[in-house]
Amino acid sequence: MTFSAKILHWYDVNKRDLPWRNTVNPYNIWLSEIMLQQTRVAQGTPYYLKFIENFPTIKDLAAAKEEEILKLWQGLGYYSRARNLHATAKTVTNEYKGEFPNTYKELLQLKGVGDYTASAIASISFNLPEPVVDGNVYRVLARYYGIAMPINSTEGIKYFKKIAREVMNVKNIRDYNQGIMEFGAIQCTPRNPNCADCPLNDSCVALKENSVQDLPIKLKKIKVKDRFFNYLVVIDALEQSILKQRIGKGIWQNLYEFPLIESQITPNKVAIETELKKYDILNQKFEYYKFNEEVIVHKLSHQHLKTHFWIVTLEGEIPNGVAFTEIDKFPVPVLVADFIKTFKF
DNA sequence: AATCCGGGGCC
DNA sequence: GGCCCAGGATT
Structure with a gap:
């Protein structure tokens, strides 16, 4: 089996039942992706449920006052996400007649939507062949292919995106992208990954070379x-x-x-x-x-x-x-x- | 290319 | 105390 086939199978067996997984509506997918930027699923989930309840459609979100949105966002951190969320809700409502744009290029223009989030919405909502590269994907690819290039260098960012594109499954990109991220979150975790019971342990370069704990490589720590x-x-x-x-x-x-x-x-x-x-x-x-x-x-x-x-x-x-x-x-x-x-x- | 932007969980 | 989390914007 190929790398992507194993990921897809693993995902089919192990995927969590998360609130945004019962739909491919771009409003729900976008909202969940923004909230999960640098945020654990466990921390973001209650906020997602709260927002969907208070703002069932993007039009409702666009019509809200910023203070109302910030109040609901309170405690989630990175508050520019909430302000950009509001701006994009207005953009989609007013300039796209309430219908989310359905290309990577257009999605990337939305405030608060970068390369990762544009790829996530494009693939999960519209099944477009765009690879996602989040923290999980960096880790899984670095270990499986034994890549020691720093994930936060300019070259590393480009290289990992290239590898991600080469190994992705374009036939079911929707599940594959969520699968490789889920695999990183559940199986190939930052600390104490479950290599003993891993469907990739017969072909993982880092496992063979005993470098699982050392990958991925990240440069420079910030000073507080x-x-x-x-x-x-x-x-x-x-x-x-x-x-x-x-x-x-x-x-x-x-x-x-x-x-x-x-x-x-x-x-x-x-x-x-x-x-x-x-x-x-x-x-x-x-x-x-x-x-x-x-x-x-x-x-x-x-x-x-x-x-x-x-x-x-x-x-x-x-x-x-x-x-x-x-x-x-x-x-x-x-x-x-x-x-x-x-x-x- | 480097820095800024939250809060929480885990070791 | 350090690291990480379904990253993006700004300088």
């Missing part, structure tokens, strides 16, 4: 930077607080958070007063205390956010404040959501 956050949890006499939307570049674009003083130095009363003035709180008496004595470290993939929350109690009221009862309606980062849950306004 420390940042120091001081959130001002302002509370006024009318049970209101302050939430501000993050604008511009950087993390958590368009999500909300408390007023933030980013500084390793503990903010003093003057620093807090200066920050409050930005919210038209002028010459009001206030008291404040540090909520968490032990620093909270929120870890992102490339930043460690060392955070203190400060409770700032005003005598008067906040102009245009957010009522305690409304706080839960705003999309916020997990760091902020965890605090809100703990504090109970």
Whole structure:
């Protein structure tokens, strides 16, 4: 049997029953693929179900407010995916009359859709012969064919795509593509792959050369930077607080958070007063205390956010404040959501 | 070509 | 602490 025939057979026997596998509707496939970018199936699945329930069609998604989408996306991370999701929903609804484009080239033009996702939609929804190359495919191909080229080098990306195209099964690309990814996720796992009971173990180069643990090869690890956050949890006499939307570049674009003083130095009363003035709180008496004595470290993939929350109690009221009862309606980062849950306004 | 962009699970 | 996850956009 060929490589692809074995993958197809393995998939037929071992495939999981996932919510987006009972359809080839491009809306469902697109939504699932966006959500699963750099995201485990177990983490993404509840979000997929939530979105399908709230937005049964792409037209519903296009008509939603961005804040509503971000709120449903809250906790899934990589929030540009949610913003691009909205943009593409509008594009398909308005420029394609609600019908997804059905070519790789057109799919690739959609926001948030890159080479992998365009190939995935083209193959799974339209059965077009486009190979997918995700993290699973890199691993399976690197091991089976004994490829030591770094998967994140320019040459490696091109080479693996070329190999993937050469070995794919064009007769059933829909199942083959899902099969090789599923095979990587279930059988040929990053750590402790199940080589003993593998349909490819008679012809796997890495297994023969005892290099399974060393493949695939990936270059350079990112360095993590420390940042120091001081959130001002302002509370006024009318049970209101302050939430501000993050604008511009950087993390958590368009999500909300408390007023933030980013500084390793503990903010003093003057620093807090200066920050409050930005919210038209002028010459009001206030008291404040540090909520968490032990620093909270929120870890992102490339930043460690060392955070203190400060409770700032005003005598008067906040102009245009957010009522305690409304706080839960705003999309916020997990760091902020965890605090809100703990504090109970 | 390198960097940025989340959060969670696992070792 | 490091690595990985059905990657893409930006610089």
